[in-house]
Structures are given as structure tokens and as C-alpha cells.
Amino acid sequence: MPVIAGIDEAGRGCCIGPLVMAVATIDIDNLQKLSEIGVKDSKELSPKKRENLFSKLKKILKEYKFVKIEAAELNSLMLRKSLNEIEAIKAAYLLQKLEYRPLVAYIDSPDPLQSNFAKRIKNYLEFPLELYAYHKADQLFPIVSAASIIAKVVRDRAIEKLAKAYRQYGNLGSGYAHDEFTIAFLKRYVKKNKKLPEFARTEWITTQRILDNEFQRKLF
């Protein structure tokens, strides 16, 4: 039975927590079931809907894998590689972790040049594969939507866990730079510990700015 694969990411832009990538595969005969249970772009779904669909997906998918690229790993990798390159490496890693090799794979492209991203992934792939990178792939291909739901759920759970563990510093917020709660949280942490938390992305200008402000303050 031919198998198709979809890959998507979650949490690329935020300055806190892991970037999550997920791959989902399905027998082509079951493809229609994805639409039947309401699978679509994860951004159009509420957290509750996403959790619910994740449960249903486990029964329909051939298999799924995900990888959490923790902030500390990102901080280290980004010194020498771009985020797009890192995502290409992890996409290839996910595909190679599959037990059943897909006939074809679709992936959401963070690169404006879609073919560029596909080639990048193939550089790291140890077997030939029909691989297509498209913009808005999570809207165009239900199997990519499925991957986006998995990635998003995994990341939301990770953020929720961090928020609970570091409740003492206040509301962690969404983890994105435009979120006033996230900024206040980081400022509070840096003021108390004189450094960024391990789960903060140091290569983001947002976190650098917070660090700089604290050092400036210490000079006076």
C-alpha cells in the first residue's frame, strides 16, 4: 500500500521554548478520512480542537514522529547554521526515522524559493525520495495539516509545562516577542538570575535586548 508523508513546523518565530517539527504518514486509501474528521490548518483550530484531532489522528495515520529542537540546541546550532538549514536537517532526520518509507512527501517551505528548501532537505537524505516543498502546504495537503496539528500540540504542551515550572516569574504568555507577558516574564527572570533562562533563544534580538538592558542598568 503506497504511503504519503507530510511535514510541518511549529514555534519557529518565538523567543522561548522548542521549535517542533512533525512528520505524519498515511496509506493513500485512508487519505479521505483526514478531511472527514475535520483536519485542516492548525492555525484555524482551537487548542481543544487540536488535542481532539490529535487523538483521532493516532488511529488513522500509518505513523507519526516529531522532534523537539530545544532552545539550547537552537542557540548552539544557530551560531553556524541558519534556521532554515537546521529545519532541513531535522526534516531529513524525521523522514529517516520512519519505519515505512513514503512514496512521496510534502513539506511546508519557510524559504521563499520552494525548490531551494526541497533541495536542502535532499542533501541530508540518505535515500531517494519524491519530495515537494510548498508554501501554505498545511492548507493545500491534509497530510501536512495533520503534521501541523501534531507539531502544534507538542509545542503547546511544552510551553504549558514551562509556564507551570516557572510560575514564580509570572505569566509566561505565548512566548512571542510581541507578547507583553512574555517580555515581562523574561525581564523578571534576568533581573533575578542575571542571565537568560535555559529555554530562551539567545540568538533572538528580543532576548539580546533584554539582556543588554539589564547590563546597562548595572552600570549605573
Place this chain on the structure above:
RNA sequence: CGUUGCCGUAGA
């Protein structure tokens, strides 16, 4: 600097 893409977040 501009364009584009991805990640999002909030509001009507």
C-alpha cells in the same frame, strides 16, 4: 533598504 516566505499573537 525593499520584496517575499515561514512562525505566530491580538483585535474587529
Place this chain on the structure above:
DNA sequence: TCTACGGCAACG
């Protein structure tokens, strides 16, 4: 549907 905000990345 539409608006606003802000991270990183590729190309010109």
C-alpha cells in the same frame, strides 16, 4: 473575511 504587531530567512 479584514486589521495591527514582531521574530528569522532568502533574494535584489
